[in-house]
Amino acid sequence: MSTQASGPTPDHIMQTGLAFWASKTLLSAVEMGVFTELADGPGEFDDLSGRLGLHPRSARDFLDTLVALGFLQRTGDIYCNTPETDLFLDRRKPSYRGGILEMANSRLYGFWNHLTEALMTGLQQNEARNGSMAPTFEALYADPARLRGFLAAMSGISHGANIAIAKQAPWAKYMSFADLGTAQGDLAVQIALANPHLKGIGFDLAECGPIFEEYVAANKVSARVRFQPGNFFKDPVPQVDVITMGHILHDWNLEEKKMLVKKTFDALTPGGALVVYDSIIDDDRSQNSFGLMMSLNMLIETQGGFDYTGAECIGWMKEAGFREAYVEHLVGPDSMVVGIK
Ligand SMILES: C[S@@+](CC[C@H](N)C(=O)[O-])C[C@H]1O[C@@H](n2cnc3c(N)ncnc32)[C@H](O)[C@@H]1O
Numbered sequence: 001m002s003t004q005a006s007g008p009t010p011d012h013i014m015q016t017g018l019a020f021w022a023s024k025t026l027l028s029a030v031e032m033g034v035f036t037e038l039a040d041g042p043g044e045f046d047d048l049s050g051r052l053g054l055h056p057r058s059a060r061d062f063l064d065t066l067v068a069l070g071f072l073q074r075t076g077d078i079y080c081n082t083p084e085t086d087l088f089l090d091r092r093k094p095s096y097r098g099g100i101l102e103m104a105n106s107r108l109y110g111f112w113n114h115l116t117e118a119l120m121t122g123l124q125q126n127e128a129r130n131g132s133m134a135p136t137f138e139a140l141y142a143d144p145a146r147l148r149g150f151l152a153a154m155s156g157i158s159h160g161a162n163i164a165i166a167k168q169a170p171w172a173k174y175m176s177f178a179d180l181g182t183a184q185g186d187l188a189v190q191i192a193l194a195n196p197h198l199k200g201i202g203f204d205l206a207e208c209g210p211i212f213e214e215y216v217a218a219n220k221v222s223a224r225v226r227f228q229p230g231n232f233f234k235d236p237v238p239q240v241d242v243i244t245m246g247h248i249l250h251d252w253n254l255e256e257k258k259m260l261v262k263k264t265f266d267a268l269t270p271g272g273a274l275v276v277y278d279s280i281i282d283d284d285r286s287q288n289s290f291g292l293m294m295s296l297n298m299l300i301e302t303q304g305g306f307d308y309t310g311a312e313c314i315g316w317m318k319e320a321g322f323r324e325a326y327v328e329h330l331v332g333p334d335s336m337v338v339g340i341k
Contacts, residue, residue, distance in 0.1 A: 033091065034066065038072070042079060071089075111126050115296065155184045158187065166187075166194035174242050176198065180244070188201075189221055232263070240267070244275045279294045280310050314339075
């Protein structure tokens, strides 16, 4: 809110209207590997701009913008990462979270340029724009590098919530779980690491199998977590105590959402739980701006997908037959909705 004692100011309007300047500066820095380069040690201006291949006209402004935005630190002519960019934006560290930013840079940034068209037509604006390519997942997975990038990006955006779910969901009561639309498998891995009594399945389209198995092995839980290839619209889903679905329901239209909730209800053992998580929108639809913008992103990325409130999701669960359902906050904009059969 930009109202001060002296009256309204345009500050909030201007900051938001031009926020893409800051976004694109950071996205280009990730694309150029600035933080990976500086993870080896602080860099002197001439040497660093040479290594990054920066033009003399841009170099000083680009690096100092990153300082002013809080992504680099500078002492004299020497630049270094901040503790956050060193930990999360050095591509060689396991803690790297830049996958989602790489995808934002290479795909979403351009697609969002067509937001107005999406708002006026209701049509998706990604690779499938104008019906020129197959639907989202087939289009993404046609290229092995894009598949790998997308799955790693999913782990990057979901990791914090995955760790929270591994602690917060009622795991002690259960023995088995399946994560539907598991991607690289970070949620399945975090659940297995935090709950040594559980055995789990990562369920996703067959193309994801090798990348899932590599990730599970790297995290040393292959003995308890396996991959099951399948299409959750066409194939039976695993019969287990707990089914998780992270960032799945928001990809699909209302009929498909309800069908998936019902299908999981039927597959669960009696007393079992469905754990759905997304950037769940607050029931008043006025607070969780990230969740609302995620829904606009689904307008751009999918044929009928949208994000939803906790009350809506509880309604679909009750309709499917779940006897109890509740919403619990995880981290940042993410919450889970838990249904008990
Ligand atoms: C948005 S990603 C979410 C990944 C992960 N659950 C997370 O939250 O990070 C959606 C996932 O659903 C998978 N998926 C899409 N359609 C599917 C289908 N028909 N059957 C099984 N998995 C599917 C995709 O391959 C992808 O891994």
